[in-house]
Amino acid sequence: MAIISLNYAYLERLTGTDRKTILERLPMIGSDIERTFDDHVDVEFFPDRVDLYSTEGVARAMRGFLGIEEGLPEYPVTPSGISFTVDPALRQIRPYLGSAVIRNVRLDEAGIESLMGLQESLHWAIGRGRRKVAIGVHDLDRVRPPFRYLAAPRDRRFVPLDFQEELSMEEILERHPKGRDYAHLVDAFDRFPLIVDADENVLSFPPIINGELTKVTTETRNILLDCTGTDPKSVRMAAHIICTALAEAGATIESVDIDGTPYPDLSPVERIVSVDTCRRLIGIDIDAEEMAALLRKMRFGAEPLPDGKLRVLVPPYRADIMHDWDIFEDVAVAYGFDNIDAALPQTFTTGKEHPIAVVERQVRSILTGLGYLEVMPFTLTSERVLYGQMRRETSPDLLRVSKPISEDQSVVRTEILPLLMEILEINCHRELPQRLFATGDIIRGVKTMQSVAAVSIHPGADFSEAYAMMDAFCRECGLSPEFVESADPAFIEGRRGDVLVDGKKVGVFGEVHPEVLVAFSLEHPVAALELDLRAVPGYPARPGTP
């Protein structure tokens, strides 16, 4: 999500209405008001609506939504006569270039702030941290066309933005804050991308930093836009967003010849959509004319066609319109979600609990009946808690997280008992006796399965208690187990047992080893048990969706 600062005075000037009205309706086009201040508001927009990442874009949308100015915005583009060439050596480095000349710019501090904010938000949303696309805006009057986008030697020098002295491109990557942030995007290459004018003045070092020479200020009247990147669609979209935002601020757009092709093309995209499909998807009864009117509020061009179709013109800045249904969603937004008559369909089906959930519910009932309190410990834990403190060898089925946030969330549990011991540790100052159980998912290898474990801590806890509880639990589960001597090191030798069902080990019980007690800072004996729920009758042979 992107948080955009909207200056009230600028927003009111661009929309022609007051801030109260705007703030009231803004959530209805899909946004969250994050915080309001005296002179501006911070609004969170969705990552698909990059056209709203500037005050100009929000104003354009709101003028439509509020009925002030509807229909498709027009963005005429006239040739600038300026040309740009692209060095073939960039093909493996950063091959795509978008550009435009933007004239008659009148940017006050709020306008510049909006433009810089828009650039950074686009770098995040479309540019993926500038990898796919990076944007530069330059004061055109300080440089002389034609312009070249070339692969330059690493030792090429220029004065980077906000610096006084010349640095080589290599030095910029080491010493400039932006250089350090984005070095990883270019430092593998022999040569670096560079944009220069006819006099060899540097405009920018994409995607790292602009030159100081062409810095945009409140004095700037004409802008040269550069969008460079690794993906042509993203480059084109970024150029469209910047051009249309500045056009909304009163500028005029001129095209640049890039290796002979004029750029940008701000024509709308045409889609022929079905009125009936929209009606059926949204569930509202509107005719073609009504649908067209709603789309005009959302700044589309829209015109009914004879056969129940609509000709929709999608503005060049709507990066999110990929499918006909995206247009239908805008119809619903314009209609107003709260105006849609919500209704349940006549779909009769029978509910059914998943068999694994049935087993877990029954197990829960047995253990609460035996006097145990349920806890719900985390699935992520540490190898220390899961094995080390339990005196057990680490299982080959243990899964480790690639980049854990901390040791405490570094592995996925393969049993539940260690986590119950940890809950006892957390509660060592609470009144005894404490009898706790947990049931839930464990993961061994890549398989998800379920287990149940129970612990009892009090001065008289002993093997007999664990044995009696496991026996009662198995009986209530409908199991006929065989109990044999266990070798599990977590329990005291001679006071531990394994549970065999059909000759296969499915559980363990006993009196917890004092070394384990000490490892968990416990001062009283613990009787404990754990059982694999796959052994319980009713557990499905093929778990997963039924």
Next chain:
Amino acid sequence: MADLTLNEKRLLVALAPMGEGSAAALAAALGTTEEAAVQHAHLCADRGLAAVTRTSAKTYSLTPEGTEYREHGLPERQILDSFEGSISMKDLQGHPLSRIGIGWLRKKGWIAITKGVAEKTGEAAPGEDEVALADPKEGMPGIAELLKRNLVEEHEEVAYRIAITPEGRALVAAGLDLVEETGTLTREQILDGSWRTANLRKYSLSTPPKRVWPGKSHPYQRIIDEVKRILLDMGFVEMQGEIVLSAFWDFDALFQPQDHPAREMQDTFYLDMKEPLPAGYEGVRDMHEHGGTTSSTGWGGVWSTEVPQQCVLRTHTTPFSIRYLIDHPEPPVKAFALGRVYRREAIDPTHTPEFEQLEGIVMDEDVSFRHLLGYLKEFYGRMGFENVRFRPGYFPYTEPSVEPEVWVDGLGWVELGGAGIFREEVTAPWGIETPVLAWGLGISRVAMLKLGLKDLRQLYRSDIDWIRESPVIRKEE
């Protein structure tokens, strides 16, 4: 006063002729121990029927070492008496008690040492400690010193005197029956009918009872069960699935672009392992690259076959839905999943790396966005949220998308989940042509609202007292 215990009555009866007596005398009269007599006397005193006076006295006895010194004098006194005027330190240290005594000689100022020679100072009058040593008694100034030197041991003797009060006398005069009192009925008393004449003890309700705690399910599990009951009653079938998934199912099959920041909206726990792409993955690839045969343009670019093989801990329960639909392609389908999901977040009061998420889907002919809103209103209504409103939302796999908000008194409108209709790019690769309504929400958020919790961690690393004290039947505020 009919509720006096038998022991209290017997004490008063024995005390009345004495008027006052020591604990020992009273114990003898009652045929019991002094401790018991004092305990019962205190109970009577609590009712104003007797008065108990406690006195304590300290007595002292000599330790074996103390006894020896009383007979022969303290070590420093013995040394002092062993020489005239002055003595060399060398000779002085030859005395058997020098190790103890020399320090005390200097401390008491009985000798002065210069140039290796000890001279008597002439100041050697018997000290308080020597006086106390002869016959140690409480209050003597020298006792403290002797205690420190472990020459004397202190004993505290506590004595009680119990007196009857006028109220007690009046009660005895009125007559007290001394029948044995019954606590727990015995089998014999029940069988032979002697309970009729037994003196059954009465119990006070002014003292709270001993607290007992039942075994019971976790408060959060009870909320999960409530939610499940709602969906089962609405005709939804429960789904479950794997926790470890390939990124194909967690992201790509749900039309999430491989490098779009939306993937960062769900910070992911990656595992160092891969799972091969499933049969039919080509349809998903086509959707991403160019939209296949739908009206979609797709995301464009080249879809990597490597990226989606990476395994992750599931970040949501939505993958269950698409796999369920693949296995159950005939409408109508209504299904839900309620399970734990994993997000790479540090733990704080409102964030945990694991939490429970609910996912529901409806696939049927002729269902629409209007019906989705209907299901949401019905579902949230049954959850106890009467006021529901809808805002546009965004999710990569649904279109239209909506965010339900519910009104919570004291909090205002609270966003509770997200919903939408599965994009055609999600359903078309598997041949699903019927519309699919879908919604999800974090159940732990619901639990915080319903349980009044301020700290999410309490759900997972629970204080047992919180679980004990959470009643099974909750009052709705």
